[in-house]
Amino acid sequence: MTKAQSLWNHGVKIGAIGGVSVLIIALVGMIESFGKRDIISGILPMGIAMALIICILVAYIAANKTPICEKSVKFANAVISGFVTSGFLALLVAIGRSFNIRDMFVGASPALYKALTAGIAGAGGIFLILAVGLICGIFAGILIILNDLPRKLIINALATIFVLGLLQELIIPIFKSWDFGVTNYLGKLFYTQNGLTIFGTVLAAVIYCIISLLWKANQDTIKTTYKDLPKGTRKKVKTFGFFVLAVFLIVLPQFLGLFLSEVLTIVGLYILLGLGLNIVVGYAGLLDLGYVAFFAIGSYVVAILTSPEIFSFGFNFWQALPIAVILGITAGVMLGIPVLKMRGDYLAIATLGFGEIIRILVLSDFLKPWLGGAQGIGAIPNPNFMGFQMVKPQHIYYLILAGCMLVVFISIRLKNSRLGRAWMAMREDEDVAQAMGINLVATKLFAFATGAGFSALSGAIFASKIGSVYPHSFNLFISINVVCLIIIGGIGSLPGVVVGAAVLMGLPELLREFAEYRMFVYGAALVAMMLLRPEGLWPEARHKIELHGDDETQTQTAA
Amino acid sequence: MFQKWKDRVTVTDIVMWMIGGTMLLLCLWGSVSTIRAGLYTSSHWIDFCIFGLAQGSIYALIATGYTMVYGVLKMINFAHGEVFMSGPFTGYFVAMAFWRSDFLDTHPVLGIIVIFGVAMFVSTMIAYFLEKIAYRPLRSAPRLIPLITAIGASFFLQYLFRGLYGSGINAYPDIEILEGFWMIFGIRVLKIQVIVIIAAVLLMLVLYNFIMLTKVGKAIRAVSEDKEAAALMGINVDAMISTTFVIGGMAAGAAGVLYALMFKQVHFFMGFIPGIKAFTAAVLGGIGNIPGAMLGGVFLGLIESVAPALFLDGLGIIAPYQLKDAIAFSMLVMVLIFRPTGILGERLSAKKA
Amino acid sequence: MKNLIRVFIAICFLFSIMAVPAVAGNVVKLEKGEPVHLAYWFVTSGPNTSLGMDSLRGAEIAIEDFGGKLKGHPIKLDGQDSMCGPEGGQAAASKIASDPSVIAAIGSSCSSAAKAGVPILWKMGIPNVSPSNTAPLLTDPASGPDFDGYLRTCHNDNIQGAIAAEFAYSQLGLKKAATIHDGSVYAESLQQVFSDTFVKLGGTITSQEAVSPGDTDMRPVLTKIASGGPQFLYYPMFIAESGHVTRQSKEVSGLENIALMSADGSFSPDFLKAAGKAAEGMYHSSPDFSALGDSYTKFLAKHKAKYGMDPEAPFHAHTYDAVMLILNAIDKVAVVSGDTLTIDRMALNKAMHETKGQKGLTGDLTCDENGDCANPKIAIYKTSMADIKAGKMSPKPFWKKY
Incomplete structure (x- = not known):
């Protein structure tokens, strides 16, 4: 490839891709609506910061992908693509100012152009955009030329600042809630009402650099010391680590305050759901898109038994819970029977249908006298633990934690049992598994039943946490989300479920500003994650080998 | 004879047949009592059928795209509903521009053709880039992984279009020549529904003949049979997969405009439910099989329109149309109990399904 | 190990007791x-x-x-x-x-x-x-x-639904009505109040149907309604579904000329976009703003100055x-x-x-x-062709009880 070709292929083309991405986030309104919040108070609004990050990232990728080793070519590519990216924005501003494109693109508002051009009217603003693009390109070019260590430091320090700015809504209340002199002082030092202070920005970057340098210098010694420990001691260290983790999990909600505890309970419910589906999809390889049905059954059973609204059975939560789980398991078996013969996508659509059927039946006027119809069932009492009402998210958290521990324990035991190995054999190849003497019917039904039981447990807790159940809460998206989270986490892996739930359910809750763009970012993140890390965030060892092994094993992994 | 039969049939088979048989009996009982109660005249039944056919032919068009992609990639293209939405949503702005300038009144046919052109172009582009960005790099990954990218792409596209065009209510303008009724054999039929049915049938015929008769169609079929063998025969597999997406996108775009002309409202979420329905239709007919998808679509449309009145009214179930999706999915499960690979689906081996 | 477990359980217990009291300071x-x-x-x-x-x-x-x-x-x-x-x-x-x-x-x-x-x-x-x-x-x-x-x-829908029923029965003189709801709490309870009042007044309800939110093809359900021969169709749903029903009711034989009525949930200019020409002659119940005084006129002026448009919903x-x-x-x-x-x-x-x-x-x-704090004045509005052309809901009540 000649230099000129590379300039075209890597500089201009990648720049154009970046340009389209920046255009998209500008036109969907992200730059404008995130402009209200500052990363660095008074200097850098979040929207502009995002545009800059894309610009720099694109320039960096362009340079990185250049196959020619000469640094000058790489540098040139970075500058060109940075410039091209900003060119798209400049074009948007130029067109948008002179024609009315707002009838079609609602986001193309004057406020957007003002934010992009820093309020400079006329050609000056457009030149400003181009100049900033050029600077971003040069910055990325310099990063490429630098050595590994300073490059990493600069990139990560910038990322730290961005994250601190992004999560300010979360960090400030934590500082405030402790209400010590020190934390108050720190809070004021780093943050203003809106964004980081300049001093805080610099300080955060410096602190990050110092910590990472210290870690770099010492990480080898720490690792080798641990490795050199005798086996018994290492085990003790591990046990101690587990112990610390347990205490941490128990203490956690006491420090986090209401909102974060609420987020934790949401994540926890999804962990429960994920662990259940993990058995069906991850262990047994049966793609179930109607998983929400059992969640709904669990919720409705608790609602009907405990709420005085429809029937006054007068059960309390603890009496209703086992019934909910047992009925969930029964429903799992009932669904399992008709779909026994179906495979792959036929199974997926049949289960999806089952989920929808349950939701529609619950919603229907026909069953209203028994299930409440569209009006749902309210007034579900909170669980009562030895005379103690669990009202706040902090209290429900313990309930969910207990549930999760139980389910994790069962999952681990099942995985290494005879049944677990039968599931995995079935996942790899049904026909071969049957030939080896595995009873497919029983094995499949067990998988559906176990998954359904966990899901019903989650549903039961959900109903008593939220205090009311409505058919609309049990839509297809819950099933889809749960499938996504176990695959993002790493299919078949228990820690993966936890990580997946935290990332897919927890993060979007934390980034409140993203409310309107939540699904947009979520969708893009799902695609990106699968392209970059198809094995998931915390994969099971076997799957990792499959994905990164040779090609033959890959094509055979029919899930 | 009996011994042979006994060997082949297991307890689960019997349970499954019992479930299927019970559902069948319920349907029959419902139908008989509805008809005996005489709630509806024959003209009502004809109306139900025509409404169902029009809706079903749109499902069939979308399902064709689903099934073709399934044929070549063996994956559920969850984002196909969004491909369907993108075209008519963009076409809406063209339609409104034409309507404001009275172009739609003076040259209605030309105007509608341009709207179709724009919508099909946008849908095609979305489908093409979708494959290129989200699916191609994952072609050799386990099957669940492209499913997740498809779901991700579906969300992304929905909210991209919501961000671009807004989340409010948009409705296509009334086009004079498409309004009103025709009398066909003494039955009053909506013009738009006749047009939708004819257009959908024409498009499907073109599509079917393209796949069956042209060289490119043959290549696509070869790729869906066996990618590696096709590559050895000198077929450019990547290009054929892209072509499949392009064709599927065009069909979806056209279906989208037909849908918009029939129901008027367009919004960012409009593709989701038809997408799921079309997927159901494709599975019902036997996924991977083009005539099957068409059959499945029409069948599903008819079930949605006729079944609630026919099956449930007689059983004394109130507000039966609320349950139409439940009936449709129950029918699906029933069909799959007796034919686990759909109405026209071949008996696939485990590897393929 | 056993000791560890004991300590662990003890700590668990300790913290569950320590958990913050139920109703924190209000x-x-x-x-x-x-x-x-x-x-x-x-x-x-x-x-x-x-x-x-x-x-x-x-x-x-x-x-x-x-x-x-x-x-x-x-x-x-x-x-x-x-x-x-x-x-x-x-x-x-x-x-x-x-x-x-x-x-x-x-x-x-x-x-x-x-x-x-x-x-x-x-x-x-x-x-x-x-x-x-x-x-x-x-x-x-x-x-x-x-x-x-x-x-x-x-207002409380006990009032709105009753007024709609009175309007249909007494003012329009129609004796047979049908209703549709979309499974939302609002539509479901409003149509129930309507039906109860209508029956009490002496009318008959031919059918109470339901659709699902997101449905687009209402023609089958409308055909079913047509088989009962109602003179009045009440569907107090939100904008999208009401729009579909309004349009498609004109296309179903037997329903072309019956009176249509929706409620305040779809009393918005967006509804006119969704329903198009078919909205001509249909009724809505909604709060009566023409009865309000000067302060409301001042509010409207402020609204226009601040947002560059008139209010969109009631x-x-x-x-x-x-x-x-x-x-x-x-x-x-x-x-x-x-x-x-x-x-x-x-x-x-x-x-x-x-x-x-x-x-x-x-x-x-x-x-x-x-x-309940409202002092409700509910009026009935009728949409005319001029309203549809202007893209605004009719500002003048067609009928009011008081």
Whole structure:
């Protein structure tokens, strides 16, 4: 490839891709609506910061992908693509100012152009955009030329600042809630009402650099010391680590305050759901898109038994819970029977249908006298633990934690049992598994039943946490989300479920500003994650080998 | 004879047949009592059928795209509903521009053709880039992984279009020549529904003949049979997969405009439910099989329109149309109990399904 | 190892006991400069966005009119999207409830969201005033203590549904009616009130049908309705589904010429877009703004100046009154000591329930013990071809009872 070709292929083309991405986030309104919040108070609004990050990232990728080793070519590519990216924005501003494109693109508002051009009217603003693009390109070019260590430091320090700015809504209340002199002082030092202070920005970057340098210098010694420990001691260290983790999990909600505890309970419910589906999809390889049905059954059973609204059975939560789980398991078996013969996508659509059927039946006027119809069932009492009402998210958290521990324990035991190995054999190849003497019917039904039981447990807790159940809460998206989270986490892996739930359910809750763009970012993140890390965030060892092994094993992994 | 039969049939088979048989009996009982109660005249039944056919032919068009992609990639293209939405949503702005300038009144046919052109172009582009960005790099990954990218792409596209065009209510303008009724054999039929049915049938015929008769169609079929063998025969597999997406996108775009002309409202979420329905239709007919998808679509449309009145009214179930999706999915499960690979689906081996 | 487990269990137990007591202080303390935090939970996305945005604008104008400050503390308004459904209501209410700085909530837009969300808010001691939930059960004493912290400034559908039935039976003289709802709390209860009243007046209900939200093909269900031969079709649903029914009812034989009627949930210019020409001659019930006085005219001028357009839905004025109701009550119960402001949310709730004769845009507001504060004037509007061309709902009532 000649230099000129590379300039075209890597500089201009990648720049154009970046340009389209920046255009998209500008036109969907992200730059404008995130402009209200500052990363660095008074200097850098979040929207502009995002545009800059894309610009720099694109320039960096362009340079990185250049196959020619000469640094000058790489540098040139970075500058060109940075410039091209900003060119798209400049074009948007130029067109948008002179024609009315707002009838079609609602986001193309004057406020957007003002934010992009820093309020400079006329050609000056457009030149400003181009100049900033050029600077971003040069910055990325310099990063490429630098050595590994300073490059990493600069990139990560910038990322730290961005994250601190992004999560300010979360960090400030934590500082405030402790209400010590020190934390108050720190809070004021780093943050203003809106964004980081300049001093805080610099300080955060410096602190990050110092910590990472210290870690770099010492990480080898720490690792080798641990490795050199005798086996018994290492085990003790591990046990101690587990112990610390347990205490941490128990203490956690006491420090986090209401909102974060609420987020934790949401994540926890999804962990429960994920662990259940993990058995069906991850262990047994049966793609179930109607998983929400059992969640709904669990919720409705608790609602009907405990709420005085429809029937006054007068059960309390603890009496209703086992019934909910047992009925969930029964429903799992009932669904399992008709779909026994179906495979792959036929199974997926049949289960999806089952989920929808349950939701529609619950919603229907026909069953209203028994299930409440569209009006749902309210007034579900909170669980009562030895005379103690669990009202706040902090209290429900313990309930969910207990549930999760139980389910994790069962999952681990099942995985290494005879049944677990039968599931995995079935996942790899049904026909071969049957030939080896595995009873497919029983094995499949067990998988559906176990998954359904966990899901019903989650549903039961959900109903008593939220205090009311409505058919609309049990839509297809819950099933889809749960499938996504176990695959993002790493299919078949228990820690993966936890990580997946935290990332897919927890993060979007934390980034409140993203409310309107939540699904947009979520969708893009799902695609990106699968392209970059198809094995998931915390994969099971076997799957990792499959994905990164040779090609033959890959094509055979029919899930 | 009996011994042979006994060997082949297991307890689960019997349970499954019992479930299927019970559902069948319920349907029959419902139908008989509805008809005996005489709630509806024959003209009502004809109306139900025509409404169902029009809706079903749109499902069939979308399902064709689903099934073709399934044929070549063996994956559920969850984002196909969004491909369907993108075209008519963009076409809406063209339609409104034409309507404001009275172009739609003076040259209605030309105007509608341009709207179709724009919508099909946008849908095609979305489908093409979708494959290129989200699916191609994952072609050799386990099957669940492209499913997740498809779901991700579906969300992304929905909210991209919501961000671009807004989340409010948009409705296509009334086009004079498409309004009103025709009398066909003494039955009053909506013009738009006749047009939708004819257009959908024409498009499907073109599509079917393209796949069956042209060289490119043959290549696509070869790729869906066996990618590696096709590559050895000198077929450019990547290009054929892209072509499949392009064709599927065009069909979806056209279906989208037909849908918009029939129901008027367009919004960012409009593709989701038809997408799921079309997927159901494709599975019902036997996924991977083009005539099957068409059959499945029409069948599903008819079930949605006729079944609630026919099956449930007689059983004394109130507000039966609320349950139409439940009936449709129950029918699906029933069909799959007796034919686990759909109405026209071949008996696939485990590897393929 | 065994010891470890014992210690572990002991610690578990310790912390479960230590867990924060059930009902935490319902008192919010504001330091100097900290804002008085009100949270809204309107619908701000999806097909009913106009309903929520209209309310939000009303709330913003109210805060401006109040002066933006309460006893020296700025008033802060932010919120969540409750999406016009119970699942959105649950999510939005949980988020608001987990923010300890929220003093009172305003919302939701749709009754389904309120039915799910209000108990969640009240569990954390946050009182709520709704500008547009009209479902009767929300202020029904039978709903129980979960709804003690709930008030509303809009009418109760017991009134709206009854007026619709009276209009159809007495004014139009029609004896056979059919209804459709979409499985939302709002539509379901409104059509029930309508049906009950209609039957009581002496009419017959030929069928009560239901569709699912997101359905587009209403023709089959309309054909089924046509088989009963009704003269009047009542479908108090939201914009998208009402639009489909309006259009498609003209295409179903037997329903071409019957009277159509919807309610305030679709009384918006967006509905005219959705229904097109088919909306000609159909009726809506909605609050009567022509009966309001000068203050409403002033409000309209402010609205136009601030947002460059007229209100989009019927509940902006109710929201204005709701915010005023909250702010006046806070003003009454807030205790100033030095720089800090202390607000007891229980006292606030009580004060709001005791509001008497507060001058509002929608009339004088007097709240009863159940939380109904409105002084409702419901009128019937008829859409003409001129309205459709102008893209605005008819400003003049067609019929009113009073």
